[in-house]
Amino acid sequence: MGRVEISHLSRAFVKEDGDKVVALSDINLSIGDDEFVSFVGPSGCGKTTLLRIIAGLDKATSGEVRVDGSLITGPGQKVGMVFQEYSLFPWRSVLSNVAFGLEMRGMPKEERHEIARKFIALVGLSQFEQSFPYELSGGMRQRVAIARALATDPDLLLMDEPFGALDAQTRNHMQCELLDIWETKKKTILFVTHSCDEAVFLSDRVVVLSSRPGRIHEIVPIPISRPRDRTNKEFIDLRRSLLDMIEEERDEEKIKCKSGYL
Amino acid sequence: MNGNLPGSRSPGYIVVSISVLLVLWQVIADVVVKNHFILPSFTDVVIALYDLLFTGTLPMDFAVSLVHFFIGLGLSLCIGVPCGICIGWFAGINRLLDPIIEIIRPIPPLAWIPFAIVWFGLTDLAAGFVIFIGGVFPVLINTYEGFRNIPRIFVEAGKMLGCTSNAALIRYIALPAALPHLAAGFRVASGVAWMCLVAAEMFGVSTFGLGQKIWWYYNLHQMDKVMVYMLILGFVGLFIDYLFRYGMNRTLLKWRQGEVN
Numbered sequence: 001m002g003r004v005e006i007s008h009l010s011r012a013f014v015k016e017d018g019d020k021v022v023a024l025s026d027i028n029l030s031i032g033d034d035e036f037v038s039f040v041g042p043s044g045c046g047k048t049t050l051l052r053i054i055a056g057l058d059k060a061t062s063g064e065v066r067v068d069g070s071l072i073t074g075p076g077q078k079v080g081m082v083f084q085e086y087s088l089f090p091w092r093s094v095l096s097n098v099a100f101g102l103e104m105r106g107m108p109k110e111e112r113h114e115i116a117r118k119f120i121a122l123v124g125l126s127q128f129e130q131s132f133p134y135e136l137s138g139g140m141r142q143r144v145a146i147a148r149a150l151a152t153d154p155d156l157l158l159m160d161e162p163f164g165a166l167d168a169q170t171r172n173h174m175q176c177e178l179l180d181i182w183e184t185k186k187k188t189i190l191f192v193t194h195s196c197d198e199a200v201f202l203s204d205r206v207v208v209l210s211s212r213p214g215r216i217h218e219i220v221p222i223p224i225s226r227p228r229d230r231t232n233k234e235f236i237d238l239r240r241s242l243l244d245m246i247e248e249e250r251d252e253e254k255i256k257c258k259s260g261y262l
Numbered sequence: 263m264n265g266n267l268p269g270s271r272s273p274g275y276i277v278v279s280i281s282v283l284l285v286l287w288q289v290i291a292d293v294v295v296k297n298h299f300i301l302p303s304f305t306d307v308v309i310a311l312y313d314l315l316f317t318g319t320l321p322m323d324f325a326v327s328l329v330h331f332f333i334g335l336g337l338s339l340c341i342g343v344p345c346g347i348c349i350g351w352f353a354g355i356n357r358l359l360d361p362i363i364e365i366i367r368p369i370p371p372l373a374w375i376p377f378a379i380v381w382f383g384l385t386d387l388a389a390g391f392v393i394f395i396g397g398v399f400p401v402l403i404n405t406y407e408g409f410r411n412i413p414r415i416f417v418e419a420g421k422m423l424g425c426t427s428n429a430a431l432i433r434y435i436a437l438p439a440a441l442p443h444l445a446a447g448f449r450v451a452s453g454v455a456w457m458c459l460v461a462a463e464m465f466g467v468s469t470f471g472l473g474q475k476i477w478w479y480y481n482l483h484q485m486d487k488v489m490v491y492m493l494i495l496g497f498v499g500l501f502i503d504y505l506f507r508y509g510m511n512r513t514l515l516k517w518r519q520g521e522v523n
Contacts, residue, residue, distance in 0.1 A: 057418055075421040087419040091438040091517045101423035104430065132517045152423065 002188030009063035022213035046214030080149035101152035334393025346405025397451035404447025408440030
């Protein structure tokens, strides 16, 4: 479960002075069950907008998104999301944050807490289940956010730069943990990132978007078997080619840097 | 807390500052003013308090004033919070109600006294109504502000987890997120309500009340007793504020520990 069909999807924003800005133009993409797909592209290419439309938080100007055949018209039961900003409810404990989705589905307290505890254990935070978000570090908060998104058992998990605010070490840890979770829970994951390293490390396929209006520039399969090694030649070559594609797509003046390659 | 000098909250400082004030007061009253009608001295006030404790109507005054206070504050909450939620959450209602609120709000609560009497007669409800007018706007404005400032991310996270109807979003996301604002509004309202109390009781709605007795003893030219009631009003107001702050921080707002205060 968790097939995604995106067909002829476009999104235009109307600015206050009446000008139209086309953020996404004619996106066609089909994503299979339990696939891990990353979206990369220059800043402002509409990656986040695309993810928000798939989530049902934003509406397409034309075209449609289907998840397992059913049309997305608003935030739905089958799609979970992890945001870049810290989105935990600060007035709820870790346990009650993770149980929130189940509470909304009307599950009795004992039952939903039992399920929530399993997911908190999955992200390794069992001893913090009674803590409030302000007591947790950034990495721990995002772990809880992942547990919260998974607790309602969505078929599709959307992640909008979830590790963007974390330091490099924590980030690498979180990537490994996410892959472990993905392998045990079997979800389709769509992952927006700025980091080519992250995209190559995690994904089955990487979708490179062009700069505004966002179009699909290229879809790069990552044929490296897991567990992946970031220092392996094949890995580095793929990273290089992704970086080149994004650099080529950048709108702004090309950065000329004498002391190193981008 | 951080801005204060070290130890400025310690009991030693409080004892020193209050003792100095009491001695100064006594000296000025006895040596400089020498007229107990214009300025009763500290000992006059202590004697008057002792008198009132045994022969006066303090418990009854206290009870009646609390009734007025809670009628007013209760009405402020019952009306201010739902209205604040509506104008904060629904943009259409905001456009409709905002002009009306902005016109009524600047009218001082005490200007409503004649209409309070005409509408409710000389009853406890009339006093409660004046206090309500004083308290309702701080509650309403703060609730509104709280709802305007809810981070969008919480609403979107809630929607993704199946909290999609307006009623559910208000109950599970907006209300808890806005609670610090609501608490601030309630605190301001209880201060304003306590201030309106004296004026509301002065126009003869009841034969008891802390504010009513101030006027009563003024007419009897017993200024020492006026002073006793003034001090009681001050201390009770302080106590209500303290109790409220303590209660909120320990229960509903404990998730904010470490962020503010």
